[in-house]
Amino acid sequence: MKTIDLRSDTVTQPTAAMREAMMAAPVGDDVFGDDPSVNALQAHIAAITGKEAALFMPSGTQSNLCAILAHCARGDEYIVGQNAHTYRYEGGGAAVFGSVQPQPLNQDAQGRMALDAIEAAIKPDDMHFARTRLLCLENTWNGHPMTDAYLQDATQLARERGLATHLDGARLFNAAVATAAPGQSALARVREIADLFDSLSVCFSKGLGAPVGSALCGSQALIERARRIRKMAGGGLRQAGVLAAAAHHALDHHVNRLADDHALTQRLAGGLQGIEGLTVRSAQTNIVFVDVADGRGPALLDHLKADGVLATGLIGLRFVTHLNVDAAGIDLAIASVRDFFARAPVATAGARGNGPY
Numbered sequence: 361m362k363t364i365d366l367r368s369d370t371v372t373q374p375t376a377a378m379r380e381a382m383m384a385a386p387v388g389d390d391v392f393g394d395d396p397s398v399n400a401l402q403a404h405i406a407a408i409t410g411k412e413a414a415l416f417m418p419s420g421t422q423s424n425l426c427a428i429l430a431h432c433a434r435g436d437e438y439i440v441g442q443n444a445h446t447y448r449y450e451g452g453g454a455a456v457f458g459s460v461q462p463q464p465l466n467q468d469a470q471g472r473m474a475l476d477a478i479e480a481a482i483k484p485d486d487m488h489f490a491r492t493r494l495l496c497l498e499n500t501w502n503g504h505p506m507t508d509a510y511l512q513d514a515t516q517l518a519r520e521r522g523l524a525t526h527l528d529g530a531r532l533f534n535a536a537v538a539t540a541a542p543g544q545s546a547l548a549r550v551r552e553i554a555d556l557f558d559s560l561s562v563c564f565s566k567g568l569g570a571p572v573g574s575a576l577c578g579s580q581a582l583i584e585r586a587r588r589i590r591k592m593a594g595g596g597l598r599q600a601g602v603l604a605a606a607a608h609h610a611l612d613h614h615v616n617r618l619a620d621d622h623a624l625t626q627r628l629a630g631g632l633q634g635i636e637g638l639t640v641r642s643a644q645t646n647i648v649f650v651d652v653a654d655g656r657g658p659a660l661l662d663h664l665k666a667d668g669v670l671a672t673g674l675i676g677l678r679f680v681t682h683l684n685v686d687a688a689g690i691d692l693a694i695a696s697v698r699d700f701f702a703r704a705p706v707a708t709a710g711a712r713g714n715g716p717y
């Protein structure tokens with residue numbers, strides 16, 4: 361039985377062409393700066409994002425960590441979303457390794473922190489307070505591309521108040537493909553968003569389909585500080601060119617095809633619409649969230665698994681599309697969900713209330 365793995369866009373297999381590119385990659389010791397494939401990738405992603413320099417990273421977590429520690433010193437503080445990946449899902453690394461205090465703020469359903477909340481969280485220059493140094497945003501947020509208006513307003517506020525700005529752009533290419541103006545290329549759109557930030561981290565290992573790797577992009581000075589921190593964190597890799605070649609191949613061949621993943625997201629959301637007991641909460645770029653009534657999320661996951669369909673969650677389930685999923689797989693997932701609710705329909709309130717207890 362074929363597995364339809366919708367747990368994450370991190371589960372992709374390198375394509376045959378990507379493996380060819382990896383095989384053919386010239387390599388050297390990157391700690392000495394000798395790896396031509398790493399250097400080429402770094403130059404390429406720096407050019408795409410319009411930054412002076414870039415640094416290849418083993419993971420997005422390490423990339424964000426190096427960014428925060430390169431922007432902030434011990435005793436400094438960064439403002440970040442309460443549910444942002446950098447704050448909530450990276451083990452508290454900035455605090456643990458850098459003694460950088462997070463100032464988490466609530467976010468709305470699109471991942472936005474209110475501007476007045478950001479403003480109020482910026483501490484005055486007073487010995488009682490940590491020094492507020494950095495604003496960190498995330499795009500896409502749970503699949504939502506951030507609006508231009510918010511990105512501009514939030515980064516402008518940060519600049520006016522003397523804060524640096526960092527974007528966790530793990531899925532920035534999804535955001536760019538989804539929000540490019542008619543006739544505008546996805547890469548031009550990436551550049552437009554990147555221009556608003558001092559630094560950004562992008563993942564090659566998510567929708568772009570590379571097996572490993574992220575990049576931190578920023579000024580030469582920031583990247584040199586980040587390089588020291590990356591070494592401390594154990595991220596100085598040697599013949600990393602085999603991995604950089606995969607990421608480079610992904611940039612050349614897998615950006616525009618993200619539109620296919622987004623179309624599959626809409627196909628899935630459309631197929632799940634109107635099932636009693638299940639609500640499609642959001643279907644943006646390559647991620648669908650559904651809420652399952654009556655605590656039946658885990659049972660639905662088990663049912664899907666028996667049909668070879670994998671997803672994650674408990675009450676809210678998450679389905680992520682990517683380059684190893686096609687329309688037939690999505691249709692199979694929809695059929696499996698419909699079958700689950702058809703076999704054991706949602707109990708009506710009356711039936712629940714009149715049980716033989």
Ligand SMILES: *Cc1c(COP(=O)(O)O)cnc(C)c1O
Binds near residue numbers: 420445563565566574
């Ligand atoms: C996946 C992800 C990261 C970190 O990436 P890893 O390579 O898994 O460490 C950071 N931010 C967001 C929003 C992500 O989705």
